[in-house]
Amino acid sequence: xxxxxxxxxxxxxxxxxxxxxxxxxxxxxxxxxxxxxxxxxxxxxxxxxxxxxxxxxxxxxxxxxxxxxxxxxxxxxxxxxxxxxxxxxxxxxxxxxxxxxxxxxxxxxxxxxxxxxxxxxxxxxxxxxxxxxxxxxxxxxxxxxxxx
Numbered sequence: 001x002x003x004x005x006x007x008x009x010x011x012x013x014x015x016x017x018x019x020x021x022x023x024x025x026x027x028x029x030x031x032x033x034x035x036x037x038x039x040x041x042x043x044x045x046x047x048x049x050x051x052x053x054x055x056x057x058x059x060x061x062x063x064x065x066x067x068x069x070x071x072x073x074x075x076x077x078x079x080x081x082x083x084x085x086x087x088x089x090x091x092x093x094x095x096x097x098x099x100x101x102x103x104x105x106x107x108x109x110x111x112x113x114x115x116x117x118x119x120x121x122x123x124x125x126x127x128x129x130x131x132x133x134x135x136x137x138x139x140x141x142x143x144x145x146x147x148x
Contacts, residue, residue: 007063046071097133
C-alpha cells in the first residue's frame with residue numbers, strides 16, 4: 001500500500017503522529033505538507049492528494065486540518081474519491097468495510113493524537129467487505145461517471 005498524507009496549518013501535530021504510525025506499520029508514504037504554522041488554504045493540500053489517489057499514484061490518502069471537514073469536502077470534489085471524516089474507531093472501520101473509502105480526513109481540534117493513531121491504524125488495516133456493499137458503492141461510482 002502507498003499512502004499520500006497532507007495537512008494544513010491546523011493539522012500539523014496529528015500529521016506527524018500519523019507519519020510515525022505509517023513508519024511503524026512499514027507503509028510506504030509521501031508527505032505532501034504543509035510545513036507552516038501560518039494560515040494556509042486547505043484545498044491547496046487536499047486537492048493534490050485526492051487527484052493523486054484518484055489517478056492511482058497512491059492507494060489511499062490521509063488529510064488533517066482543524067476539523068477535517070474542509071479537507072473532506074475538498075477531496076470529495078475529485079472524481080473517484082470517497083473521503084470519510086472519522087473521529088472514532090467504529091466509523092473508521094465501517095467506512096472501509098462498507099464504503100471502500102480511499103481517503104480519510106481527521107480534525108486536530110476534534111481528536112487527540114492517541115485516538116487519531118487508533119483511527120488511522122484501523123482505517124489502514126481494515127479491508128473492504130464487498131458483497132451487498134458493492135452494489136451501493138457501485139451506484140455512487142455510476143452516478144459520478146454519468147454526471148461529471
